[in-house]
Amino acid sequence: MLLQLxxxxxxxxxxxxxxYSRESENVTADELEQIAAAHRTVMEDAARRxxxxxxxxxxxxxxxxxxxxxxxKVRLTDGPFAETKEQLAGYYILDCKDLDEALEWAAxxxxxxxxxxxxxxxxxxxxxxxxxxxx
Amino acid sequence: MDELRAxxxxxxxxxxxxxxxxxIRLSRSFDLAEEAMQDAFAAALAHWSTTGVPANPSAWITAxxxxxxxxxxxxxxxxxxxxxxxxxxxxxxxxxAQAESEMSCEDDRLRLIFTCCHPALNEDAQIAxxxxxxxxxxxxxxxxxxxxxxxxxxxxLVRAKRKxxxxxxxxxxxxxxxxxxxxxxxxxxxxxxxxxxxxxxSGDNLIRRxxxxxxxxxxxxxxxxxxxxxxNEGLLALMxxxxxxRETRVNNNGELVILEEQDRTRWDKAEIEEGLDLTKxxxxxxDPGPYQLQAAIAAVHAESATxxxxxxxxxxxxxxxxxxxxxxATVFLNHAVxxxxxxxxEQGLDLVDGLGASGALDxxxxxxxxxxxxxxxxxxxEEALIAYRRALSLTANAVERxxxxxxxxxxxxxxxxx
Numbered sequence: 001m002l003l004q005l006x007x008x009x010x011x012x013x014x015x016x017x018x019x020y021s022r023e024s025e026n027v028t029a030d031e032l033e034q035i036a037a038a039h040r041t042v043m044e045d046a047a048r049r050x051x052x053x054x055x056x057x058x059x060x061x062x063x064x065x066x067x068x069x070x071x072x073k074v075r076l077t078d079g080p081f082a083e084t085k086e087q088l089a090g091y092y093i094l095d096c097k098d099l100d101e102a103l104e105w106a107a108x109x110x111x112x113x114x115x116x117x118x119x120x121x122x123x124x125x126x127x128x129x130x131x132x133x134x135x
Numbered sequence: 136m137d138e139l140r141a142x143x144x145x146x147x148x149x150x151x152x153x154x155x156x157x158x159i160r161l162s163r164s165f166d167l168a169e170e171a172m173q174d175a176f177a178a179a180l181a182h183w184s185t186t187g188v189p190a191n192p193s194a195w196i197t198a199x200x201x202x203x204x205x206x207x208x209x210x211x212x213x214x215x216x217x218x219x220x221x222x223x224x225x226x227x228x229x230x231x232a233q234a235e236s237e238m239s240c241e242d243d244r245l246r247l248i249f250t251c252c253h254p255a256l257n258e259d260a261q262i263a264x265x266x267x268x269x270x271x272x273x274x275x276x277x278x279x280x281x282x283x284x285x286x287x288x289x290x291x292l293v294r295a296k297r298k299x300x301x302x303x304x305x306x307x308x309x310x311x312x313x314x315x316x317x318x319x320x321x322x323x324x325x326x327x328x329x330x331x332x333x334x335x336x337s338g339d340n341l342i343r344r345x346x347x348x349x350x351x352x353x354x355x356x357x358x359x360x361x362x363x364x365x366x367n368e369g370l371l372a373l374m375x376x377x378x379x380x381r382e383t384r385v386n387n388n389g390e391l392v393i394l395e396e397q398d399r400t401r402w403d404k405a406e407i408e409e410g411l412d413l414t415k416x417x418x419x420x421x422d423p424g425p426y427q428l429q430a431a432i433a434a435v436h437a438e439s440a441t442x443x444x445x446x447x448x449x450x451x452x453x454x455x456x457x458x459x460x461x462x463x464a465t466v467f468l469n470h471a472v473x474x475x476x477x478x479x480x481e482q483g484l485d486l487v488d489g490l491g492a493s494g495a496l497d498x499x500x501x502x503x504x505x506x507x508x509x510x511x512x513x514x515x516x517e518e519a520l521i522a523y524r525r526a527l528s529l530t531a532n533a534v535e536r537x538x539x540x541x542x543x544x545x546x547x548x549x550x551x552x553x
Contacts, residue, residue, distance in 0.1 A: 013303055098305035099255055100313075124302050 012095040014053060014125040015102040020086040021111050021118035023060050038110040046094055046105065053093035061087045086118045093125070142188060143180050150193040151271035152356075156243035157197060159250075160306060162204050165268065165296045171207065175200035244269070245360045246306045248353075252321040253304050260295035261324045262331075267292055269356075270349045280331065280342040318361065322370050322426065325354050329374050333381075347378055358413075368417035369427030375410035376433035379403040391538040395442040407437045428457045447477035464496055468505045475509050484509045500529035504539065516546050523548075 039055070046052035066077040080087060092109060096102040102122050111118035151172065158168035175196045189195045251264040266272045272280075278288040298304065309317040332346030354371040361367055383397040414430045423431075432453045439445040454470035467490050475483020487506050496502035507522035520543060527539045 098303045098307075099253075100305050100307075100309070103255065122302075 012097055014127075015094055015096050015099075015105075016123050016125055017092040017094065017102070017106050017109055018088060018121040018123065019090045019092075019109060019111055019118065020084075020121065021089040022085060023087055023089070035110060042105075042108050042110070043092075046092075051094045051096065051105070053095055055090070055092040057090035058088060089118070099124075139180065139184055139188070142192075143176060143183070146179075146192050146196070147176060148271055150196070152247070152269040153244055154193065154197050154200065155268055155271075156247040158200055158204065159247060159268075160243050161201065162207075163306070165299065167204060167207055168200075169268075171200040171203040172196070174203045241360055242308065244356065245308050248321055248357065248360070249308055249317055250299065250304060250306050252317075252324045253299075254317070254320050255302065255304055256295050256298060258324070258327070260291055260298075261320075262327055263288060263291050264295050265324055265353070266328065266346075266349065269353060272345070272349065276342055276345065280346050318364065318367070321357060322366060325350050325357065326370060326374075326426070328353070329377075333377060347374070347381070350374060351378065363420070365417040365420040365422050366424040366426050368413045369424060369430045372410045372413035372417060372430035373426050373433060375406045375413070376430060376437050379406035379410065379437065385534060389534060389537065390541065391534045393538070394436060397442075399440065399442075402437070410434065411437060423456065425457060425461045428453050428460070432457075445476070447473050451477050464490070464499060465501065468501060472505055472509070475512070480509055480512050484513065498529055500526045500535070502526075503529065504535075507539075507542070511542065511546065520546055520548055 039057075043052060043055050046055075061080045064078075064080045066079065066081045068075045068077070089111075092105070094102065094105050096105065099122070102124075106120040106122045109120050111120055154175075155168050155172050158171055159165055162168050162171070178199050179192070179196055183189070183192075247269060248265070251268060252261045256264065263277055266277050266280075267274065274289050274292065275285055278285040281288070308314075328346055329350035332343045332348075332350060334343075351371070351374050354367070354374055358364075358367045358371050379402045380394075380397060381403070383399075383401050384392055386392050410430065411434055414427065414434045417427045418431065432450055435446055435449050435453070451470060451473035454466060454473050457466050458470055468487065471483045471486035471490065473483075474486055484506070487502070487509060490496060491502055491506070503522045503526035507519045507526060510516075510519035510522060523539050523543045523546070527536060527543070530536060530539075
C-alpha cells in the first residue's frame, strides 16, 4: 500500500488571474458596458461551474499610491510601484484542479479595450497554514 | 563488478524513462521519484553482485523504488503528524501499489512527455527536463552538451520542477481538443534536442552524438505512443535521414563537407531505409506539415546516388510548400538555392537578392554564404569573394568558418585579405 504524499491532493487550488491592460482615457460608456458584459459572461459561467471565488476591477493607476515603510519611516509615492505600458486593471480568483484548467479560464478573460489586448498573469495562491486554510 | 556496472548502466539508459514516469505518477513529485529511482539503482548494483541480475531487471528496480517511495511517505507522515497536526490534511488516500503498477506504463511515459514539454515552462527548461527525466542524462552531461555551467543547468531543473509542483502543472495526457497544439510543443522540443546534437558547432562530440541518439529514441517513442500522427512520423524520418549523413558531414580536418561533396556510400543505409519508409507512410496520410516536408526533401537527397542525380525541381517544389507553412529566412534561402540548382542559377540569385533587398538579412551569414555560392557558380569571382568575406565576418562557428575560408582560397583570395 502506498501512502499518498502530501502536497498534491485532489483538493482544488486557488489561482489568481491578474489582468494587465493598457489604460485608455477615451473609452466610451458603450465600450465600458461591452467590456463589463464580457466579464459578466465569464464570471457567471465560472459561478455556474462552482469555480468562482472573486473578481473585481480596479480604478485606473492615476488613483494609485505606493507606500514603502522602512525603519519606522513611511514614504509615499504618487502612482503605481512601476510604470509599465500595461497596468494592473483587475483580478479573478478561481478554484481550479490544475494549471491547465486555470490557463483555459485565463484565456477567456477579456483584457483589452479599443482593440488593444492586454494579458493575464496566472499565479497559484499559496495556501496559508492553519485550520481555516482549507475552508 | 565492472561488467555489472555496465549492465546496470545499459538498463538505466533504456528503462529509466519508463521507471521514473510511473514513479512520478505514484509520488506526484519529480524529486521523490528521482531519489527513489537512484536509490533503487544503487540497491540493484549492491544486490545483484551476489544474486546475479534478475530475469526482469526493470520490474525489480521499479518494485524497489516503489518501496522506497512508501518509506519516504511514511517518514514524512510521521514527521508531519508529530510536528503539526493541523498543517496538512492527513487524507486517507492510499493507493494500491500493485494495481497501480499494472496500469499502462505507456500512459505514464506519455504523461511525462507532455508534462516535461508543457508550454507553461520555458523552452530551455522543457529541453533540460526532457533530457534529464525521459532521457536519463545526468545534469553534467546536459550542461556539457549545451556548453553551460553545470550550476546554471541544475538551477534550471530545480526551477522547472518547482513550477510543476507549485503551479500544479498536471501529469496528464492533454484532452483531445488541446492535443494537436501540445503535440507540436513536444515535437519542437525533440527537434531542438536533435539539432543541438547535429549542429556542427564546437563542443563535446561524444555528448552531441548522445543528444541525436536520444532525440531519435524519444521521437520513436512518440510515434509508438501517439501513432498515426503524420508529423510525428515526419519528425522521426527527418531525424533519421539527417543522421544518416552524420559520418560524412565533417572531414578528418574538422571541415564542413557540403551535401554535394559528401561520400554518399558512407551514408547510413539502415537509417535511410527506415527514414524513407516513414516519410512515405506519413505522406500517404495526406496531411503534410513542416516535418514531413523537410523529411521529403531529405528523402530526395537520400535517394540520389550522386549529387548530380538530385531531382532539384522536386526539392524546389517541396521548399515552396514549406515556405507556405514555415516562412523563415532559411527556408526562403534554401528554396532559392534549389531553384538555382535545378538549372536557373540566375533565377536563384534573383530570388536570393530579392530576399536581401529589404535589409532584413543583413546580418545573416547564411544569406551571404548562399549568395556567394551562387555567384561562384556564375564565375562572378570578385562579387563572390566579397559575399564570402561578409559571411565570414558574421559567423563564429569554427566549422563554418573553415568552409568559407576554403571557398575563398579556391577563388584565389590572398591570405591577408582573409
